[in-house]
Amino acid sequence: MNNSLKLSAMALGLAFALPSLAADLTVVSFGGANKNAQVKGFYAPWEAAGNGKILAGEYNGEMAKVKAMVDTQSVSWNLVEVESPELSRGCDEGLFESLDPAQFGNPDDFIPGAIQPCGVGFFVWSTVLAYNADKLKSAPAGWADFWDTEKFPGKRGLRKGAKYTLEFALMADGVAPKEVYKVLATPAGVDRAFKKLDQLKPSIQWWEAGAQPPQYLVSGDVVMSSAYNGRIAAVQKESNLKVVWNGGIYDFDSWAIPKGAKDLAAAQKFIAFSVQPQQQKGYSENIAYGPANKLAVPLLNKEVLKDMPTTPENIANQVAMDVTFWADYGEQLEQRFNAWAAK
Incomplete structure (x- = not known):
């Protein structure tokens, strides 16, 4: 066996001997x-x-x-x-x-x-309410203000999906953060959330990727948006975007x-x-x-x-994402949401 063959056989042996190191x-x-x-x-x-x-x-x-x-x-x-x-x-x-x-x-x-x-x-x-303080005369305090298009005229950004959107709709309708999933687990609660969304539908600009809300807020396409808190914090040094923690959902x-x-x-x-x-x-x-x-x-x-x-x-006033709820009801709620959004 020549030397180069011997070396490659050794190298091969070593390669097999060290498969899981890196x-x-x-x-x-x-x-x-x-x-x-x-x-x-x-x-x-x-x-x-x-x-x-x-x-x-x-x-x-x-x-x-x-x-x-x-x-x-x-x-x-x-x-x-x-x-x-x-x-x-x-x-x-x-x-x-x-x-x-x-x-x-x-x-x-x-x-x-x-x-x-x-x-x-x-x-x-957390998914939170974010707004551009340069574009609003006063600061929103929670989801009820998000739905108030008279006091705060302009478009709203929401993630295109049932998750978070339905919870926010119920909080806007006066449901306490800790009661949200109890209400949403009933057919009447689901109807209530969609009815609340109907009110805002003409003003909604949907987003799908986490980078979109800060872009929409900075450009003025929307005056408020649901957003991932980290995406807002990442651009706060060069913008006047602010976060409302009240009614956020953490996960x-x-x-x-x-x-x-x-x-x-x-x-x-x-x-x-x-x-x-x-x-x-x-x-x-x-x-x-x-x-x-x-x-x-x-x-x-x-x-x-x-x-x-x-x-x-x-x-303090945030909601813990209810994983069991979404595992149980997620599929049917997303289907209903998609049908609603397409109308």
Whole structure:
């Protein structure tokens, strides 16, 4: 056996002996300011520690993509960022790998709800009422003002979907934040929400991607919009956009591993890495989303904390996204919403 052959055989042997040390992972997130913060907080430190490359992709949360990959056994994503209702439904439907909570540290260190059977919440965010203070004479105080087109004339931005939109409609109609899901779980409550939406329909400009509300607000296309709090905070230095926390809905975004994904151990290791306090701090310093790991909070300075959805004063009048509700009723409500929006 000549030397070069011997060397390549050795190299081959080594390659097989070290398959799991560093795997390149395809991580798919919602893009934008959130993805930039993930690059700084998670991907760059992960690569710097010699764990392999992160191939960063993005999507708008279409679960059909995940389902198609899993059904056809052609999973090309290692990790995907999902909102809680999709995580819950996807877990029930067998779209995601189940996880062992012990891998991620002491459950008491996390905000309740972060560690789920098929995913781990790595930040807390809120959908809030945002407005451009340059365009309004007075500040809106909540969703009732959002619906008041006489006092606040102009277009409104809302996310094109039942989720959040129906809750906001009920709060605008006088339902207390903590009662929202109780009311929405009744046929009369659903009718009430759609009736309230009918009132605003001529003034609504729909949005689908998180980058749109700040653009619409800055350009003056809308005077108020529902928006992800981190997207507003990201442009507050160069604009007069403001957030109303009252009546916001907070939720986790979680990492999930599509069923049948390759390099399972590396993906699980990445999740554990991303929820360590130091990584959580790095992420929250780059976008105004709250750490899921409470041990990261003391590491953040006061200036950063004031824009976090999870500080006590900001979370006081917010609603926790009811994951079970949306897992149970989501499909039928989204169908009804789509039919309503198309009319």
